[in-house]
Amino acid sequence: MASVLLRGEFPASVADTTTHKMKITKNELHSLLVEQLRDILWAEKHLVKALPKMAKAAVDPELQKAFSSHLEETKGHVDRLEKIFQHLDLAARAKKCPAMEGLLAEADEIKDDFKGSEALDAALIAAAQKVEHYEIATYGTMRAFAKRLGYTEVVELLSATLEEEGAADKKLTKIALGDCNDAAVA
Ligand code: ZN
Ligand code: FE
Ligand code: FE
Numbered sequence: 001m002a003s004v005l006l007r008g009e010f011p012a013s014v015a016d017t018t019t020h021k022m023k024i025t026k027n028e029l030h031s032l033l034v035e036q037l038r039d040i041l042w043a044e045k046h047l048v049k050a051l052p053k054m055a056k057a058a059v060d061p062e063l064q065k066a067f068s069s070h071l072e073e074t075k076g077h078v079d080r081l082e083k084i085f086q087h088l089d090l091a092a093r094a095k096k097c098p099a100m101e102g103l104l105a106e107a108d109e110i111k112d113d114f115k116g117s118e119a120l121d122a123a124l125i126a127a128a129q130k131v132e133h134y135e136i137a138t139y140g141t142m143r144a145f146a147k148r149l150g151y152t153e154v155v156e157l158l159s160a161t162l163e164e165e166g167a168a169d170k171k172l173t174k175i176a177l178g179d180c181n182d183a184a185v186a
Helices: 002-009 014-019 026-057 061-087 098-113 120-149 152-185
Strands: none
Touching: 026 061, 026 098, 026 120, 061 120, 061 152, 098 120, 120 152
8 A cells, every 4th residue: 555655656776756747847847946946055164074074984095085075075075065055056964864964973982982902993984985976976866857857067067066966986995905805804
């Protein structure tokens, strides 16, 4: 009974919202995009505060560098979001993202739990990749919505950030496969 109801009202996935002819109106999709933008603005602003702590906690200089350079990129992500709000003629108002709050709380927890351990860097990478994957999911979804709405400049700004989030994630994998995880298993 419930599933019959839900099927008609909710998209099963992001792909469905962009490829199927749904009853969702442009206004609704616009509101959904704005909601997601406010959420990720909150998330990016809080990451700007969290990344220096992660860089400081990291043992491997390469991991420290990766966190520091992603901090600079993340400040740029905030700037791009502010530009997007300008494009949409909206105030850049952030809305609390409970998911990022939770991911950052977990990062803090794991950082304390593994303090002084050989596994600390691996733990920090695990936490950071969860953050990156959340961002990648959000930016990918927002870009699909913006494409569907025909917001060309917004699509470009979102693509630029999405690319940097992807590269940051890949860099973390590379560092993990280098020696971080090796040290943890040695
Ligand atoms: Zn970002
Ligand atoms: Fe969120
Ligand atoms: Fe990021």
